[in-house]
């Protein structure tokens with residue numbers, strides 16, 4: 001505990017309360033600090049949440065010293081404001097940044113009126129403040145809100161401090177639960193498990209200590225069961241688990257510490273049953289156990305989709321328009337393509353699926369033109385499940401497109417919730433959703449339920465690509481259920497460069513391990529990751545040198561990220577030194593353990609505003625701005641973003657990326673390492689997704705055995721979901737109801 005006086009606030013993020021502040025103390029400080037501020041003894045900096053700052057405010061800070069790029073700083077885990085006893089002290093405290101709505105003048109007036117009793121009044125009879133001139137009811141509300149908020153945060157901090165919860169984590173708790181974080185956590189500390197980065201094993205000791213839970217306390221077991229299901233959804237994409245799996249995984253979690261009394265599988269089973277029968281937080285259905293939410297989205301999405309599908313639709317004859325428009329476009333559609341278009345205008349809901357070059361974009365254009373001719377006033381929505389897919393849809397079709405999340409009002413990670421959240425139906429009459437394979441069960445549920453009753457929905461995608469990141473296997477389940485009218489486009493029309501890629505894509509899906517290798521689909525043999533890395537370096541450098549020293553048209557995609565010389569992390573470091581080495585005058589900056597340099601190719605790793613996870617950009621400059629170092633990145637399309645050095649950057653280098661991150665992307669030349677040592681990641685859909693990102697050329701570096709292994713292996717596809725079965729179930733019920741009504 002250090003007793004100190006606040007000097008100044010250096011940085012403050014109003015959104016989450018993150019503060020950097022300078023303090024002065026008379027106590028002994030670590031030698032490093034003393035050395036770096038020889039003329040200013042007792043000076044140090046601290047970071048934390050809502051740190052008390054303001055001229056002369058006295059505090060006691062508790063935390064750990066941490067070495068940062070700004071020197072030694074105290075990472076504050078808890079603090080106490082030394083309640084001032086003199087009137088001067090109280091004035092300083094009121095006017096400090098801690099209490100919003102009070103400036104020096106008002107502080108002076110308040111203390112003049114209430115003297116040393118001021119803080120007692122604020123705590124117990126705040127309405128008395130209305131007697132002070134200048135404090136109106138609305139101002140009092142602001143003052144009290146700020147006062148309560150900082151008090152609650154302080155309480156939460158004090159509550160969690162003994163467990164070593166860092167300021168970073170406190171920030172996430174505050175973001176997740178809002179201003180009521182403290183009472184929520186106090187009531188049930190296990191709710192911390194809802195936050196990313198708080199696993200059951202982190203929360204368990206906190207909760208047990210805070211609430212004195214016994215090992216077999218029902219609250220503890222329930223938390224473990226919910227956590228097991230949540231993790232299965234996040235990490236494996238499962239919407240349910242079998243009851244034995246839940247019991248086994250929960251027992252492992254609950255009995256993680258050897259010295260504790262064991263929680264038996266019997267008790268876990270009993271509590272699980274109680275959650276199903278009494279609490280109704282779990283649902284047992286179809287042989288699996290779901291969380292309530294997962295069951296509701298799976299069932300809800302099925303009901304909503306069938307509701308859309310089972311509507312009677314007015315028959316329209318599109319034949320003359322189809323002839324006219326294809327003639328105008330100078331194209332003769334194949335039989336299957338024609339069927340896809342007819343199906344769109346015959347059914348309220350339909351699916352078109354096909355690999356690269358099978359004409360999906362061409363069909364979107366034709367479908368839109370027909371719809372515009374049929375009804376020029378109809379509202380048409382083009383959308384896709386990710387920002388990048390949306391942008392590509394726009395570029396390819398020439399029609400504006402938006403993300404499905406935005407269309408249905410799901411706020412992205414960094415948007416102001418209230419602003420973008422709207423509940424209600426979409427106004428659009430005709431909706432085309434592209435890259436539907438990337439849509440997970442949660443988004444599908446919201447999306448289907450937002451579509452109005454008489455609208456038409458067309459879902460387009462490539463069923464053979466990697467599925468959604470989030471849980472479920474929506475696109476695939478819809479297709480195999482046979483309930484949604486589907487056209488599979490299987491002929492490729494792309495005659496230009498890169499057609500071998502398409503031919504190989506077809507072979508891969510037919511599980512043919514013999515691929516065609518030519519100058520658009522090259523192969524370089526390598527066995528060890530280090531050899532592959534060297535070959536990739538030579539190929540990349542050669543291409544870069546002969547193509548105007550640009551990196552835009554070439555991309556390395558690795559099935560793996562870490563722990564190998566041929567993973568995207570290591571390849572990034574190696575390639576950066578090849579194309580953008582250290583040079584005098586080329587500024588550099590470090591963030592999150594990574595060194596960035598002017599001219600670097602970078603990739604965004606989160607969805608933020610209009611930059612999507614996986615978007616590539618270039619570091620255009622690094623400079624000083626308002627006392628901070630800022631890095632400016634150009635993401636194209638006039639999207640310039642500044643990253644400030646006191647923030648966390650959702651960035652990595654972008655010369656190489658994992659195949660998973662490349663979903664929805666396209667690039668002329670793609671290099672893919674395929675090595676035996678990637679074993680678990682040698683999967684058909686990963687390989688297929690990787691090669692189909694290339695429009696002109698694919699270069700495989702590795703072994704043909706690994707390629708063959710990947711083509712044969714399709715184990716990732718299995719996810720626990722019964723969405724397809726539910727579509728059939730609901731369809732049958734609707735049919736029965738319909739027959740009963742007409743009987």
Ligand SMILES: Nc1ncnc2c1ncn2[C@@H]1O[C@H](COP(=O)(O)OP(=O)(O)OP(=O)(O)O)[C@@H](O)[C@H]1O
Nearest residue numbers: 332333334355356357358359360361362363493494
């Ligand atoms: N029936 C057809 N006859 C001749 N050419 C066609 C036909 N259908 C599509 N094409 C052409 O094939 C090429 C690929 O079509 P399109 O871009 O629509 O496919 P896609 O499925 O959207 O491909 P990707 O998913 O790779 O973007 C285009 O040049 C298109 O003009």
